[in-house]
Amino acid sequence: xxxxxxxxxxxxxxxxxxxxxxxxxxxxxxxxxxxxxxxxxxxxxxxxxxxxxxxxxxxxxxxxxxxxxxxxxxxxxxxxxxxxxxxxxxxxxxxxxxxxxxxxxxxxxxxxxxxxxxxxxxxxxxxxxxxxxxxxxxxxxxxxxxxxxxxxxxxxxxxxxxxxxxxxxxxxxxxxxxxxxxxxxxxxxxxxxxxxxxxxxxxxxxxxxxxxxxxxxxxxxxxxxxxxxxxxxxxxxxxxxxxxxxxxxxxxxxxxxxxxxxxxxxxxxxxxxxxxxxxxxxxxxxxxxxxxxxxxxxxxxxxxxxxxxxxxxxxxxxxxxxxxxxxxxxxxxxxxxxxxxxxxxxxxxxxxxxxxxxxxxxxxxxxxxxxxxxxxxxxxxxxxxxxxxxxxxxxxxxxxxxxxxxxxxxxxxxxxxxxxxx
Amino acid sequence: xxxxxxxxxxxxxxxxxxxxxxxxxxxxxxxxxxxxxxxxxxxxxxxxxxxxxxxxxxxxxxxxxxxxxxxxxxxxxxxxxxxxxxxxxxxxxxxxxxxxxxxxxxxxxxxxxxxxxxxxxxxxxxxxxxxxxxxxxxxxxxxxxxxxxxxxxxxxxxxxxxxxxxxxxxxxxxxxxxxxxxxxxxxxxxxxxxxxxxxxxxxxxxxxxxxxxxxxxxxxxxxxxxxxxxxxxxxxxxxxxxxxxxxxxxxxxxxxxxxxxxxxxxxxxxxxxxxxxxxxxxxxxxxxxxxxxxxxxxxxxxxxxxxxxxxxxxxxxxxxxxxxxxxxxxxxxxxxxxxxxxxxxxxxxxxxxxxxxxxxxxxxxxxxxxxxxxxxxxxxxxxxxxxxxxxxxxxxxxxxxxxxxxxxxxxxxxxxxxxxxx
Numbered sequence: 001x002x003x004x005x006x007x008x009x010x011x012x013x014x015x016x017x018x019x020x021x022x023x024x025x026x027x028x029x030x031x032x033x034x035x036x037x038x039x040x041x042x043x044x045x046x047x048x049x050x051x052x053x054x055x056x057x058x059x060x061x062x063x064x065x066x067x068x069x070x071x072x073x074x075x076x077x078x079x080x081x082x083x084x085x086x087x088x089x090x091x092x093x094x095x096x097x098x099x100x101x102x103x104x105x106x107x108x109x110x111x112x113x114x115x116x117x118x119x120x121x122x123x124x125x126x127x128x129x130x131x132x133x134x135x136x137x138x139x140x141x142x143x144x145x146x147x148x149x150x151x152x153x154x155x156x157x158x159x160x161x162x163x164x165x166x167x168x169x170x171x172x173x174x175x176x177x178x179x180x181x182x183x184x185x186x187x188x189x190x191x192x193x194x195x196x197x198x199x200x201x202x203x204x205x206x207x208x209x210x211x212x213x214x215x216x217x218x219x220x221x222x223x224x225x226x227x228x229x230x231x232x233x234x235x236x237x238x239x240x241x242x243x244x245x246x247x248x249x250x251x252x253x254x255x256x257x258x259x260x261x262x263x264x265x266x267x268x269x270x271x272x273x274x275x276x277x278x279x280x281x282x283x284x285x286x287x288x289x290x291x292x293x294x295x296x297x298x299x300x301x302x303x304x305x306x307x308x309x310x311x312x313x314x315x316x317x318x319x320x321x322x323x324x325x326x327x328x329x330x331x332x333x334x335x336x337x338x339x340x341x342x343x344x345x346x347x348x349x350x351x352x353x354x355x356x357x358x359x360x361x362x363x364x365x366x367x368x369x370x371x372x373x374x375x376x377x378x379x380x381x382x383x384x385x386x387x388x389x390x391x392x393x394x395x396x397x398x399x400x401x402x403x404x405x406x407x408x409x410x411x412x413x414x415x416x417x418x419x420x421x422x
Numbered sequence: 423x424x425x426x427x428x429x430x431x432x433x434x435x436x437x438x439x440x441x442x443x444x445x446x447x448x449x450x451x452x453x454x455x456x457x458x459x460x461x462x463x464x465x466x467x468x469x470x471x472x473x474x475x476x477x478x479x480x481x482x483x484x485x486x487x488x489x490x491x492x493x494x495x496x497x498x499x500x501x502x503x504x505x506x507x508x509x510x511x512x513x514x515x516x517x518x519x520x521x522x523x524x525x526x527x528x529x530x531x532x533x534x535x536x537x538x539x540x541x542x543x544x545x546x547x548x549x550x551x552x553x554x555x556x557x558x559x560x561x562x563x564x565x566x567x568x569x570x571x572x573x574x575x576x577x578x579x580x581x582x583x584x585x586x587x588x589x590x591x592x593x594x595x596x597x598x599x600x601x602x603x604x605x606x607x608x609x610x611x612x613x614x615x616x617x618x619x620x621x622x623x624x625x626x627x628x629x630x631x632x633x634x635x636x637x638x639x640x641x642x643x644x645x646x647x648x649x650x651x652x653x654x655x656x657x658x659x660x661x662x663x664x665x666x667x668x669x670x671x672x673x674x675x676x677x678x679x680x681x682x683x684x685x686x687x688x689x690x691x692x693x694x695x696x697x698x699x700x701x702x703x704x705x706x707x708x709x710x711x712x713x714x715x716x717x718x719x720x721x722x723x724x725x726x727x728x729x730x731x732x733x734x735x736x737x738x739x740x741x742x743x744x745x746x747x748x749x750x751x752x753x754x755x756x757x758x759x760x761x762x763x764x765x766x767x768x769x770x771x772x773x774x775x776x777x778x779x780x781x782x783x784x785x786x787x788x789x790x791x792x793x794x795x796x797x798x799x800x801x802x803x804x805x806x807x808x809x810x811x812x813x814x815x816x817x818x819x820x821x822x823x824x825x826x827x828x829x830x831x832x833x834x835x836x837x838x839x840x841x842x843x844x
Binding site for chain 2: 246248249251291292294295296297298300301304305308314315316317318319320322
C-alpha cells in the first residue's frame with residue numbers, strides 16, 4: 001500500500017461523487033476527489049426532489065426498487081453528516097401532485113393505478129382538500145393527490161455539507177494528502193499501461209501528475225466516456241438531456257407560498273414547484289435532447305406560464321436565477337453503476353480497481369445514498385446482487401437475444417454470474 | 423480659480439451624467455464625475471431606442487420638441503467620441519411598429535394620427551410588406567407601420583465610449599486630478615455653509631472629503647433628492663418606475679433574427695425587440711410603480727409571451743440575462759433639467775454653481791445629447807429658452823393657477839423671465 005496515494009479517488013465531485021467519497025471516508029478509507037469545480041454541474045441546477053413515488057415513469061419501473069431503497073437511506077445519510085437535517089436542506093414535507101385539465105386528470109389517475117400496483121400510497125384529494133393544505137393552489141385544478149413519502153433536499157446545501165464532512169474526516173484522521181483536487185482527470189492509470197483490462201492504479205490529471213489509488217470511482221457525469229484508459233469495447237452511452245430551472249424568491253407578504261412540493265401536469269407537460277426553508281422556490285424543469293446548453297427563452301416562458309396555472313401567485317415572485325444544465329441520460333434512463341468486465345466476451349472477470357457511477361439522469365440527488373452504499377459494498381466485496389442490472393457495461397457486452405435492460409433481470413441467463421461477481 | 427478642484431463636477435455617471443461630463447470636457451473645462459459604480463443603474467438595463475416618433479405618448483406631447491432635438495443631435499454626439507458609430511453601438515436602422523389584435527390595430531392607427539399631426543412620417547405597411555422587411559415577424563399580426571427615423575444605440579457601449587473619451591480628454595489636457603471618483607456624493611458644498619441659496623462650490627463625498635468645483639451638475643437619478651444642501655423648499659418629485667428587461671442570444675441558424683427594432687402592442691401592452699450587432703436581442707420592458715426592485719417572475723413571463731406573439735422564433739433564443747432597474751419618473755414624465763431658483767418666491771435669481779439633470783424616466787438614453795448640450799449652454803450662459811419649461815424647480819415654485827407643466831409654456835406668465843435667466 002505504500003505506493004498508493006489514497007485508498008479511493010473519486011473522479012467528479014457532483015452530488016453523487018461527493019456522496020461516494022464521504023461514505024468511503026466513513027469506512028476508514030483515505031479518499032480524494034478530483035473536480036475543477038465541485039458541485040457546479042447538474043447538482044447546482046437540481047431541485048432535489050426525493051420522490052420515488054411521483055417520479056415513477058411508465059418505462060422506468062425497474063428503477064423503482066433502486067429509488068425506493070435510496071429514499072429509505074436518506075434520513076441516515078443526512079444524519080451521518082453530523083448536522084441537523086435542515087442544515088443539509090433536508091425536508092420531509094409531503095408532495096402534492098395536481099392536474100390542470102381533464103386530460104391531465106386522466107393521466108394522473110392512470111399513473112396512480114401503476115403506483116398502487118407497486119404498493120405505493122397515493123391519496124386522492126378534492127381540490128378543496130388540496131387547497132386546505134396549500135391555500136395558494138389554483139381553484140381551477142382538475143385533480144390532486146397527496147403523496148406523503150415524497151420529500152426533498154437542497155442539493156447545493158447537501159453538497160456543501162458533504163464537502164465539509166470530508167474536510168472533517170481529513171482533519172480527524174490526519175490525512176496528509178490533498179483530498180479536494182481542483183483539476184480535471186484526463187485518464188486512468190493502469191498496472192500495465194498498454195492494457196486497459198489490467199488493474200487501475202490511479203488517475204492522471206490535466207497537469208500530467210498522477211493520483212495513485214487502490215480504487216478509482218468514475219463519477220464525472222457526461223464526461224465519463226471521455227476519460228482515457230477505459231476499455232475500447234466499453235460503450236458508455238451517455239447523452240445530455242438539457243433542462244432549464246428557475247429560482248424564485250417569495251416576498252414577505254406571500255410567505256410561505258407553499259409548504260408541500262407541488263408537481264403538476266399542465267396540458268400534458270410536467271412542472272414542479274419546490275419550496276425551500278429560506279423563502280425561495282425552485283421551479284422546474286424543461287427537458288430537451290437537442291439544442292444548446294444555454295437557457296432557453298421558450299423553456300423559461302413555458303415554466304413560468306405553467307407554474308402560474310398551478311399557483312397563480314407565482315406571477316408576484318421575484319426571479320432570482322435561471323440556470324440550464326445537462327442531465328446525464330442513458331438509453332434506459334437507469335444509471336451506469338458498478339464494476340466493469342475485463343473483456344467483452346463471457347465469461348469475464350472485473351477490472352480490478354475500477355468502479356463507474358454515472359448516468360443518473362433526473363435521479364442523481366435521490367440516488368446518491370444508494371450509489372454511495374453500493375460503491376462501498378463493491379469496495380468491501382459485499383455488493384447487493386440486485387443492483388448488478390445497472391452495471392455500466394450492460395450496453396457493451398454480448399447479451400444473446402436479451403435487451404440490455406431486462407424487466408426481469410433475476411431470470412436472465414447472465415444475471416447469476418454478474419450478481420456473483422458484484 | 424486656484425481654490426477650485428475642477429471647473430465642473432457631475433454627480434452620477436449614468437448615461438446622462440457621462441454625456442454632460444464629456445460635453446463639458448470638450449468645451450475645454452476640467453471635469454470630474456462622482457459615482458461608486460458608473461453606468462450600472464438604469465443605463466445598464468436600457469434598450470437604447472432613439473425613438474421620438476414611436477415613443478410619442480398622448481400626455482407627453484410637450485416632450486416631443488426635446489426628444490426630436492436630441493435625436494437630431496445623436497449622429498454628431500456619437501461622432502464626437504472619435505469612434506465609428508458601430509463601436510458606440512449606434513445603428514440607424516428603422517423601427518417597425520406592429521399590433522397583435524384588432525384593438526391594437528386601432529390604437530396604433532389612432533396614435534399615427536397624432537404622430538402625423540406633429541408632422542412625423544409613419545408609413546402604413548401590409549403584413550406582407552412588413553414580413554418582406556423582417557421575415558421572422560408573425561404572419562398573424564393585425565397591423566404594421568414603418569418609422570424610418572427611429573434608431574437605436576447600445577447604452578452599455580455608449581457609456582463605455584463616453585468614459586474612454588473622458589479618459590482621453592484627461593490625458594490630452596494633462597489633468598492632474600482624478601476625474602472618475604468612485605464614491606457616493608452625500609451633499610453640496612455652499613459658499614455660506616448654512617445658506618442653501620448661496621453659491622455651490624463643490625460636493626462632499628461619502629468619505630468626508632470634498633471636490634471643489636465651479637459648477638456642480640446633479641445627475642444621479644432617483645438619488646438626487648437625497649443630496650444634502652439642496653434648498654428645503656425644493657421638491658424633486660422623483661419616483662421609481664421599475665422595469666424588467668431581458669437579453670437574448672440568437673443562435674447562428676436564426677441570424678439575423680431582425681434588422682429593425684420591433685415595437686409592438688399585444689392586447690394593449692407594449693413590448694419591444696431591439697436587435698444588436700453582436701447577435702443579441704434586447705426584449706423589454708415592463709413598467710410597475712409598486713412592488714420591489716427585483717426581477718418580477720410575472721413580468722418576465724409577460725415579456726416572453728408577448729414577444730413570441732410578434733416573433734415566434736423568440737422561443738428558440740437563448741436567455742442570457744434578466745435585469746430589473748428603476749427609471750426616475752416625474753409627475754409629468756419630463757426631466758428635471760436646468761438651474762434652481764435661490765428662493766421659492768418670485769422674482770428670484772438662480773443659485774450659482776448648481777445645475778440639476780435627472781428625471782429622464784424612459785428617455786434618458788435618447789435625451790443624453792440634448793441634456794449635455796443644454797448643460798453646456800447653461801455653463802456658457804447661452805441656454806435655449808425653450809427648455810426652461812423643464813426647470814427642476816417647476817414643481818416647487820408658486821405657479822398661480824397654472825399647472826406645473828404647461829402645454830403652451832411660451833405663453834405662460836413666468837416663462838419670459840425664466841427663459842431670460844436660463
